[in-house]
Amino acid sequence: MEKCIVTPISYIYFVIRRIFQSITRYIKCVALALRLPGPEGAPIVGFIPKLRDNKFLEDLGTNASNYFGPIFRIWILFMPFVFIYEPEDLKAVLAHGRTSEKSFFYRIMHTFIGDGLITSNGEKWKRNRKFIQPYFQNNFLQNYYEIFSRCSLKLVQNVNNRRQVKVTELINDCVLGILHEAILGVPSGETKNSPFRKGELLLLKRILKPWLLLDGVFKCSGMSKREKKQQSALHQYVKRLLDQRLDDRKDNQINWNTCLLDYFIDLMETTDFTQEDLLNECVTFMLAGQDSVGATIAFCLYYLARNQSIQEKLFQEIDIVTRSNNSGKIDMDQVMRMPYLEQCIKETLRLAPSVPVISRVLTKDVALANYVLPAGLNIFISPFMTHRLPHIFPNPVVFDPDRFSEEGLKNIPSYAFIPFSAGSRNCIGYKFAYLEIKNIIAMLLQSHPESKFRCNVGVRT
Incomplete structure (x- = not known):
């Protein structure tokens, strides 16, 4: 008899706790996003209309570091997303498999691709x-x-x-x-x-x-x-x-x-x-x-x-x-x-890069040089942006294969060239x-x- 009472109560407690954690994480993510610079968005829909403007996206990808510094935010509906693209910041997120996992964008692809390595997470992906x-x-x-x-x-x-x-x-x-x-x-x-x-x-x-x-x-x-x-x-x-x-x-x-x-x-x-x-x-x-x-x-x-x-x-x-x-x-x-x-x-x-943007959601807090990214934050990692950082790739829009010569590779930090993502x-x-x-x-x-x-x-x- 006691089990019949305890089990529903435990379940309700678990659900309430998860809801509270989700709300707390969302508030932390919004608080961080409000402190960060980023491009102006439209009311309610945020950054979405900009996705139709290829010239704007190319300019943003090439000059983001000049416009906003090493990290910036965008809004999609009421959800904040943070772009990171400096190699040291990418290393903090990508080097350890337990720091992040695929975001909900990959779950959207389940209907088409199925639950393979691109879209899966957790133990199934690892196995x-x-x-x-x-x-x-x-x-x-x-x-x-x-x-x-x-x-x-x-x-x-x-x-x-x-x-x-x-x-x-x-x-x-x-x-x-x-x-x-x-x-x-x-x-x-x-x-x-x-x-x-x-x-x-x-x-x-x-x-x-x-x-x-x-x-x-x-x-x-x-x-x-x-x-x-x-x-x-x-x-x-x-x-x-x-x-x-x-x-x-x-x-x-x-x-x-x-x-x-x-x-x-x-x-x-x-x-x-x-x-x-x-x-x-x-x-x-x-x-x-x-x-x-x-x-x-x-x-x-x-x-x-x-x-x-x-x-x-x-x-x-x-x-x-x-x-x-x-x-x-x-x-x-x-x-x-x-x-x-x-x-x-x-x-x-x-x-x-064949995949210009990768999406992740953080499973743990991640400390960067000037910010702490909270668990639950949706982040975008853009190889397109990282590959055009002028302090790593001078004259970044010029096609110069010598950047990847034996000598040139010495000037490219790890996580600065990530066309196939990086880490585990x-x-x-x-x-x-x-x-x-x-x-x-x-x-x-x-x-x-x-x-x-x-x-x-x-x-x-």
Whole structure:
């Protein structure tokens, strides 16, 4: 009888305590935000209208330190968000995995992506990260490199003998082919009807219409129905491939362990990695590896086209390393002996990081030089802003690969270059991405010894 009385009372106490903690944290966050500088916002909606102004955002990203100092706030509805971008402040937040976790913006993506490494938190994220990490180490990259080379060679053939070309379309096709083959085991030439060619992330559209950030409102919208339909198509596609893979395995009709899906099946059969985990993580890697890699390659070619002397220097390096080649391909060892190529890619990622803003929520108080950021505070970390700090990168809008030379790296603090985030929650596939980008750019430049890539307009991604 006593238990029946105590249990409800304990539950009510727990709920009241959580509500009180949430209100206290919110008040602390608002109090800090009111002390900080920041751009003017519109009544009620705050900073949201500014998200439509690309020129304003680029100016803010390039000059934020001059306008507001090392930390500033914005408002989205009644919620304060704080931007930090100085390397030492970033280290305080990112270096320790228990200091912060993914913010509610990532939960919004669950409907589309699923609960994979990008969106998950806590023990589930930690477990799956531990399971998957080995498959992106150097000893596994060789397994994927042959796929990179075959798809890159097809890209080169599509570019050759064409005076003008919409390079982003061809690059995106190449990257999609690589992902289908490396992640799912689908031959790159059989992806025409893949739903991964049609996916659309609706996060920004929801932010621009902030009433849609409320799940109850969003679920009644046509946008929600479209997003669920997309998610269903992606997960059903991967599920069909999984079922076929398992059937082929029983009949010994395939070479096993040729793609990431095979390794995930091994995990599913030997650990508590579930089929749902497998589907979520496959969708996550397929979506995360598309626009980020495609945009970086396109921007790198754009910067090389705008800087002919840099392109010529890079071509000379590629020519020296690959002079003995007869097959048209560039092997992994050769790509690893192209330091200037890596410098060009890193400088591209500095100027045009594929993910310009990362969102976190603090789980503990964090002391910075002049402020204490309270637990519960939503923060934005902007690689775009950090990469353009003039006291670290002089003439920050100039494309200069020598910043990442052996000598230049001495002047770049840790956490000052974070295109793949940093700390324990950095991008698990960054080595895969670097090698993929290196191979494609090297193959394209090697195939054009008689001419140079030139750009008369811009690059659209």
